[in-house]
Amino acid sequence: MFDIPTKVIHAGVQTMEAYRIRGGNPIQGTFVPQGNKNAALPMIAATLLTDQEIVLENVPDIRDVQVMLALVEHLGATVVEEAPGVWRIRAETLTSTRPDPALCRQIRASFLLAGPLLAREGRATLPRPGGDRIGRRPLDTHIYAFEQLGVEVEILPDRYILTAPHGLYGADIFLPEASVTGTENVVMAATAAQGTTIVRNAAAEPHVQQLCRMINAMGGHIEGIGSSTLVIEGGLPLGGARERIESDYIEVGSFIGLAAVTGGELRIKDAYPNEHHRMTRIVYERLGIRWEVDGNDIIVPAGQTLEVQDALHGAIPEIKDQLWPGFPADLTSIALVLATQARGTVLIHEWMFEGRLFWVDKLISMGARIVLCDPHRAVVVGPSKLYGQELTSPDIRAGMALVIAALCAEGESTIYNIHQIQRGYSRLDERLRALGADIERITV
Secondary structure (H helix, E strand, O other), rough: OOOOOOOOOOOOEOOOOEEEEEEEOOOOOEEOOOOOHHHHHHHHHHOOOOOEEEEOOOOOHHHHHHHHHHHHHHHEEEEEEEEEOEEEEEEOOOOOOOHHHHHHHHOOHHHHHHHHHHHHOEEEEEEOOOOOOOOOOOHHHHHHHHHOOOOOEHHHHOEEEEEEEOOOEEEEEEOOOHHHHHHHHHHHHHHOOEEEEEEEOOOHHOOOOOOHHHHOOOOOOEEOOOOOOOEEEEOOOOEEEEOOOOOOOOHHHHHHHHHHHHOOOOOEEOOOHHHHHHHHHHHHHOOOOOOEEEOEEEEEEOOOOOOOOOHHOOOOEEOOOOOOOOHHHHHHHHHHHHHHEEEEEEEEEOOOOOOHHHOOOHHHHHHHHHEEEEEOEEEEEEEEOOHHHHHEEHHHHHHHHHHHHHHHHHHEEEEOOOOOOOHOOOHHHHHHHHOOOEEEEEEE
């Protein structure tokens, strides 16, 4: 059902898509964000917890979601698109506990199938997952948590063999790190464990919360949603549910910054400003970016003058990603581009992933003044006039950051490897054109 090509071959010539962007136009109008990618992926995996039908609404039309839908279909689920963004999924019977290795290598979220397969079948064999190359992204927390539930793990060079020979049983688990996917995996497995599972040092991001609410809607019982301690009553029968995925707060944060640096007035609908963007507002204000709240919408005023706000005693301020509810790591690349357009000096500190800043040379080639201090820190001095260049997207978020840079640059830019961007942003070129951007998708 799902055809997910990465390359096209014509007469022996390999072709791929790219974005051609001419900068200088203000991004303005009304923008409706897509559903949260990082909620959709675990929620699709969670459909395997029951033999009843699950309906998911506001599912983003992006590559990672297409891969995850293909994965659950390969395992035996019936997957039907009821309407654009609305998917009916029913895993009445599972035909395999071995997800397709080729699909798994395309997305890191493929490992989220481990929890549901253990809960449903008591076993799973998964290859090492793919995903963004932004540094080591270990699965140690997942494995540790599964072992506390009674799972035996065989670690091979290319795959993980997970079995629960005596079934799953509840445990009091303190996660070694507040891993988002680790929390999601253990929560899904714990729904089938006998007794009560307590997960301490749990991640609390909005997508973790929405997964837990979905499981409760299916008949599960999870307490402490939104906190660092989750209590899961296992063994309850899970049935069908209908859930609407909330807007993607990373996309919202991206477009707030895009409007600010291009000078347009933008209304972002259903942005959940109070639930999702309190810390983003604090951090963006350090760059002089401001916005207004109208109900559940965010309005970015036109013609902003960006200026870095010094810390106390005139110290250089720091923008640093944190665990939720701190500043999201996925917005660090966006903040770095925004800082190039703000008057003043700021330190960007990305401590989670040691490879996430290894793309700033592309911004420097466009005219940005940046000193990459080490794998985790960069000093940005702005404002810099950016000029169009030929660029390559290294990962989803850095790719979107390059799109923002190209849209506020002088001249024409071409961005290659855009399948990385398409993994996280649905129909980006179409939606940007509707807001006034000069962008087209080309074949090269």
